[in-house]
Amino acid sequence: MKNSKKDRDAFNDPSIKVPFVCPQITKSDKKSIMDALDSSLLTDGPNLRQFETEFAKFTKINYAVGVSNGTSALQLSLKAVGIGKGDEVIIPDMTFVATASAVLLVGATPVLVDVNKDDCNISPNSIKNSITSKTKAILPVHFAGKICNMKEIQKIAKKNSLFIIEDCAHAIGTTKENKHAGTFGEAGCFSFYPTKNFTTIEGGMVITHSKKIAKYVSIARNHGITKSLKQRFSKGKPWNYDVCEPGYNYRLDEIRSALGISQLRRIKKIKLQRKKAFEYYNSKLEYVKGITIPLLSHNEEHACHLYIVKIHKDYDITRDDLFLKLSRNGIRSSVHYKPLHEFSVFKKFAKVYNSLKNSKELYKEIISLPLYSQISRRDQDKVINCFKN
Ligand SMILES: Cc1ncc(COP(=O)(O)O)c(C=O)c1O
Numbered sequence: 001m002k003n004s005k006k007d008r009d010a011f012n013d014p015s016i017k018v019p020f021v022c023p024q025i026t027k028s029d030k031k032s033i034m035d036a037l038d039s040s041l042l043t044d045g046p047n048l049r050q051f052e053t054e055f056a057k058f059t060k061i062n063y064a065v066g067v068s069n070g071t072s073a074l075q076l077s078l079k080a081v082g083i084g085k086g087d088e089v090i091i092p093d094m095t096f097v098a099t100a101s102a103v104l105l106v107g108a109t110p111v112l113v114d115v116n117k118d119d120c121n122i123s124p125n126s127i128k129n130s131i132t133s134k135t136k137a138i139l140p141v142h143f144a145g146k147i148c149n150m151k152e153i154q155k156i157a158k159k160n161s162l163f164i165i166e167d168c169a170h171a172i173g174t175t176k177e178n179k180h181a182g183t184f185g186e187a188g189c190f191s192f193y194p195t196k197n198f199t200t201i202e203g204g205m206v207i208t209h210s211k212k213i214a215k216y217v218s219i220a221r222n223h224g225i226t227k228s229l230k231q232r233f234s235k236g237k238p239w240n241y242d243v244c245e246p247g248y249n250y251r252l253d254e255i256r257s258a259l260g261i262s263q264l265r266r267i268k269k270i271k272l273q274r275k276k277a278f279e280y281y282n283s284k285l286e287y288v289k290g291i292t293i294p295l296l297s298h299n300e301e302h303a304c305h306l307y308i309v310k311i312h313k314d315y316d317i318t319r320d321d322l323f324l325k326l327s328r329n330g331i332r333s334s335v336h337y338k339p340l341h342e343f344s345v346f347k348k349f350a351k352v353y354n355s356l357k358n359s360k361e362l363y364k365e366i367i368s369l370p371l372y373s374q375i376s377r378r379d380q381d382k383v384i385n386c387f388k389n
Helices: 027-037 046-059 070-080 097-105 124-128 150-159 211-220 229-234 254-264 267-285 319-328 344-349 357-365 377-388
Strands: 063-067 088-092 109-113 135-138 163-167 187-191 204-208 307-311 366-369
Touching: 027 254, 046 063, 046 204, 046 254, 063 070, 063 211, 070 097, 070 163, 070 187, 070 204, 070 211, 088 097, 097 109, 097 344, 109 344, 124 150, 135 150, 150 163, 204 211, 254 267, 267 307, 267 377, 307 357, 319 366, 319 377, 357 366
Parallel strands: 088 109, 088 135, 135 163, 163 187
Antiparallel strands: 063 204, 187 204, 307 366
């Protein structure tokens, strides 16, 4: 399962020795893509159906509906439960911008709340302090692959009659007590963007227990057309369909679905490789003074999507200087994320009712190190040495 792109920087910078991520496209992935290309049905076909069925099985849920990306998964899930103009949706301040944009795209207002200092996940207390008469949903993000405190979030949602839409972009393979992320609320939304634990290049999935939500998403992703291509062309007149409300073109095509099926077959191995790399960093960095390493809990499965350390004041150099040092040594690193309250669009359109103290502090401390399934010990050592020297 050799990856020809191994060690090659995405931007062809010859000084880069350790990329930040490295998507793994194997020979069998390429074969699946070529086979799908040979079909005369290139979208809305059997590969999509199979990918959906297998993803539902993987996450142990009734329905999975493939869509064009993680953002459309979030947008359609919010719409499916009726969220729109005048409604407020509670989201963590520390997440990728798409979480908030999806709320704006359905006409609702994102309410930014604080995250826990230890795992960067949405803080249940901060949720409680931000509920108003307009709140309709909580949108937790399983940050870096670590499950949120879903028991507490479910309690708050129940008490206040709120929907839960989970952002599982980082959480392919994240489970708690054998329940996959995305199965705790009304819907779970996945992204298969190339940096994710497996990729369809662009792509996403909505999972749900609800037949009604699955039906809405599968119709809305395809212009609101009430029948699939197969249904239209296998019986009766193909133009005999209805459109009940305006829809979108958020389809996941056959090529991407075929790639998804192929990648999903390797997910157990990918997960194990990422976990080993994560644990290796932890074993070597745990004694470095002035930094905090991410912890893995025993009673839950962490998808190990991002490896984030916190750089404190008593560390030798600042977080920004560490970023520069890693760069000088040919290592790419990044920060996940600049908090939402820092962006012009959310300053204008989002609301904040409670302190964002932790996310503000974390933004100065966090740095994400290279992590991908086939990262070598040698490359990890190059990263680790930058902390020690
Ligand atoms: C937390 C989070 N939510 C949503 C998304 C959006 O996914 P996509 O880029 O597939 O639209 C991402 C993707 O990077 C993400 O990291």
